[in-house]
Amino acid sequence: xxxxxxxxxxxxxxxxxxxxxxxxxxxxxxxxxxxxxxxxxxxxxxxxxxxxxxxxxxxxxxxxxxxxxxxxxxxxxxxxxxxxxxxxxxxxxxxxxxxxxxxxxxxxxxxxxxxxxxxxxxxxxxxxxxxxxxxxxxxxxxxxxxxxxxxxxxxxxxxxxxxxxxxxxxxxxxxxxxxxxxxxxxxxxxxxxxxxxxxxxxxxxxxxxxxxxxxxxxxxxxxxxxxxxxxxxxxxxxxxxxxxxxxxxxxxxxxxxxxxxxxxxxxxxxxxxxxxxxxxxxxxxxxxxxxxxxxxxxxxxxxxxxxxxxxxxxxxxxxxxxxxxxxxxxxxxxxxxxxxxxxxxxxxxxxxxxxxxxxxxxxxxxxxxxxxxxxxxxxxxxxxxxxxxxxxxxxxx
Numbered sequence: 001x002x003x004x005x006x007x008x009x010x011x012x013x014x015x016x017x018x019x020x021x022x023x024x025x026x027x028x029x030x031x032x033x034x035x036x037x038x039x040x041x042x043x044x045x046x047x048x049x050x051x052x053x054x055x056x057x058x059x060x061x062x063x064x065x066x067x068x069x070x071x072x073x074x075x076x077x078x079x080x081x082x083x084x085x086x087x088x089x090x091x092x093x094x095x096x097x098x099x100x101x102x103x104x105x106x107x108x109x110x111x112x113x114x115x116x117x118x119x120x121x122x123x124x125x126x127x128x129x130x131x132x133x134x135x136x137x138x139x140x141x142x143x144x145x146x147x148x149x150x151x152x153x154x155x156x157x158x159x160x161x162x163x164x165x166x167x168x169x170x171x172x173x174x175x176x177x178x179x180x181x182x183x184x185x186x187x188x189x190x191x192x193x194x195x196x197x198x199x200x201x202x203x204x205x206x207x208x209x210x211x212x213x214x215x216x217x218x219x220x221x222x223x224x225x226x227x228x229x230x231x232x233x234x235x236x237x238x239x240x241x242x243x244x245x246x247x248x249x250x251x252x253x254x255x256x257x258x259x260x261x262x263x264x265x266x267x268x269x270x271x272x273x274x275x276x277x278x279x280x281x282x283x284x285x286x287x288x289x290x291x292x293x294x295x296x297x298x299x300x301x302x303x304x305x306x307x308x309x310x311x312x313x314x315x316x317x318x319x320x321x322x323x324x325x326x327x328x329x330x331x332x333x334x335x336x337x338x339x340x341x342x343x344x345x346x347x348x349x350x351x352x353x354x355x356x357x358x359x360x361x362x363x364x365x366x367x368x369x370x371x372x373x374x375x376x377x378x379x380x381x382x383x384x385x386x387x388x389x390x391x392x393x394x395x396x397x
Contacts, residue, residue: 243272254301
């Protein structure tokens with residue numbers, strides 16, 4: 001891997017900062033041990049005395065539990081690296097039904113690797129996913145093809161979860177055809193898992209296809225079919241999966257200008273959210289806080305006249321740091337749009353900056369961020385230099 005274009009001094013200062021604010025605080029030795037890098041190398045990097053290769057930067061970012069983009073000023077470099085991995089991801093899924101021979105780790109190791117990919121997805125660490133998933137998917141397809149009857153369903157479930165992590169990158173980086181293909185593979189693999197909750201989760205993710213095509217009425221119909229097929233909400237897991245479907249149905253109903261349907265689904269989600277603790281169920285965050293976030297999403301989906309509802313939620317509540325980064329940043333992106341519609345341009349810019357601090361890659365690639373930053377720039381309501389820098393960062397027109 002090449003050396004990043006970012007200056008060594010900038011990278012070193014950012015690494016030192018994130019190490020100092022880690023919980024618990026991390027020493028240079030601990031960082032070196034976790035990243036698999038020599039202590040002397042860490043010291044020289046933090047002092048700005050040497051550059052950092054991409055592979056070393058990724059290892060340090062992983063050890064710190066942050067996205068690599070947080071450690072560099074040249075965020076375009078990170079985005080380019082992610083896009084450069086998409087052909088490898090496409091090649092990995094091309095042989096889904098005829099994998100080449102190769103090594104396969106024990107099942108516990110594969111479970112751990114897939115769990116790590118899910119953690120990266122929820123924290124919007126797309127570069128880590130993009131680098132790891134081509135090889136992991138290839139290995140999982142080999143494992144699934146050779147699975148015994150006793151482990152076949154488990155392997156199918158792991159494949160679905162891994163495909164979902166890969167789709168997060170494809171969808172966020174506008175590789176719509178690749179995203180649609182990955183979702184179809186989720187459906188294909190899911191049929192072998194014989195797990196109705198997993199099937200419902202695939203229905204949740206499938207909605208991306210309808211959002212991308214702006215086929216909101218069809219997407220609502222597909223989600224309602226998934227809700228009908230979902231097991232009764234007996235137990236936290238089933239209640240959360242069903243509630244997540246209702247959350248997403250509320251948003252897409254709003255996009256379809258089906259206000260009454262949006263309210264019905266949001267009320268169902270709220271009732272189910274009150275039955276469970278906020279957490280991640282079948283790879284999807286759900287609970288009372290997630291429902292509040294989606295209430296803002298529904299208000300924005302329904303249009304300008306509903307922005308006061310979004311403001312009401314935001315006045316009384318803010319997402320805690322315990323929620324997944326992608327979901328928290330999404331809240332501030334949606335809120336920014338409501339604030340912009342409500343004539344609160346300065347507040348909208350502040351919300352976009354909060355979203356960037358929480359999940360920079362998710363925020364940078366979100367089309368609404370680019371649209372809203374471009375609008376704010378035309379309005380010239382925020383401090384010019386800061387707004388121009390932000391607009392250039394997210395490639396706003």
